[in-house]
Amino acid sequence: MHERDSFPTPLPGSKPKKPLDTVVKMAIGVFIGSFALIWGGMYLSRPDRSIPPYSIGSQEGTAVAIHVPPWTSDGEIETLIERFRKVGRETRNFGSMKVRPTTPDDPTEHYRRLTIYIFSLDAWAEPAMLHKYLTGEDRDVRGGFRRALRGLYELTEAE
Numbered sequence: 001m002h003e004r005d006s007f008p009t010p011l012p013g014s015k016p017k018k019p020l021d022t023v024v025k026m027a028i029g030v031f032i033g034s035f036a037l038i039w040g041g042m043y044l045s046r047p048d049r050s051i052p053p054y055s056i057g058s059q060e061g062t063a064v065a066i067h068v069p070p071w072t073s074d075g076e077i078e079t080l081i082e083r084f085r086k087v088g089r090e091t092r093n094f095g096s097m098k099v100r101p102t103t104p105d106d107p108t109e110h111y112r113r114l115t116i117y118i119f120s121l122d123a124w125a126e127p128a129m130l131h132k133y134l135t136g137e138d139r140d141v142r143g144g145f146r147r148a149l150r151g152l153y154e155l156t157e158a159e
Helices: 022-044 074-090 127-135 139-148
Strands: 055-060 063-067 114-119 149-155
Touching: 055 127, 063 127, 074 114, 074 149, 127 139, 139 149
Parallel strands: 063 114
Antiparallel strands: 055 063, 114 149
């Protein structure tokens, strides 16, 4: 019996396989490294999933109107309000929560007072609606504003 070689015999005229060039190895490393860097950046900058998604609809003075999706539950809105309370107690810096300073001229405290109105319907968070509510121009708007309100947070100077 004749035992076969486990390695194929090279064909006549074929060249043995050469190792990869250093430049090719570096290019592969950069390619893989760039994907690792992108993945790491996406992981580190992912949104906070412990609170519902929200967007700042408008801000006028110390009043801020926030829009949350219509399917947001009351419990999730309470969680969002608790997050604002926590930031108010600990740092009073709502910049990370997308709120512009309410007292920008005060160098010591940019957020002395703040009132946050939370709505599911984005029309109520529009700048014109917030302005009409705050000025009291239209009694119907004030009533509708209060009925559409899903959550409220107030930060006072004493808190």
